[in-house]
């Protein structure tokens with residue numbers, strides 16, 4: 182892929198996009214990130230600091246290797262929705278190495294004034310290696326009391342958590358795993374009556390790589406009101422959109 186020099190000088194990691202065999206995740210870079218964090222000269226300043234950990238992950242993604250997390254621009258937009266909505270139960274489909282878990286769980290805690298005890302953040306991640314790295318970073322950030330990472334396919338995990346009565350309602354659902362599964366996995370939540378009037382559903386990457394059928398599904402849904410929020414994929418500053426839906 183050819184990229185403008187201004188983009189690669191701002192984000193040197195994107196020089197690797199020029200390799201025709203380039204893959205963008207699950208190739209060992211996540212283990213390199215884990216080692217990078219634990220050999221960081223400011224490791225002590227990362228302990229218990231969600232914002233410092235996220236800053237180092239952003240630096241790694243810009244300088245060394247692109248990471249498929251939500252990044253600071255779209256992440257900030259979802260974080261503001263969480264601050265407004267004040268969810269008690271948040272479920273994310275696709276946790277990767279824990280970037281969005283850390284950002285959003287900290288936003289939940291802040292939204293409740295740092296005092297509410299029963300906040301629940303379920304991060305559902307298919308890949309056990311990514312989930313293990315996420316658990317490590319979430320613990321380092323001091324958010325293990327709120328976030329539980331569950332390994333497996335999102336659909337299976339939702340059904341199991343519901344059957345075990347651990348998950349009975351969802352205030353805020355974040356879809357960020359596989360665009361082609363957004364509709365099916367939203368339907369799993371609908372069929373189990375996990376979403377209630379007022380619940381919010383936010384889907385990432387609706388423009389890039391794209392989830393046009395999902396957008397059509399939620400826009401035509403008589404039980405939902407939906408709109409898009411523009412945002413940037415960083416590194417790269419590529420335009421993308423989040424689809425935000427509220428259950429009527």
Ligand SMILES: C[S@@+](CC[C@H](N)C(=O)[O-])C[C@H]1O[C@@H](n2cnc3c(N)ncnc32)[C@H](O)[C@@H]1O
Nearest residue numbers: 250251275276277280281306307334335357358
């Ligand atoms: C785009 S990444 C998630 C990024 C993360 N939400 C963040 O912003 O930090 C997508 C993740 O979904 C996971 N995944 C893929 N299929 C899945 C499934 N069926 N259920 C749960 N997770 C899945 C992948 O392993 C990958 O880690």
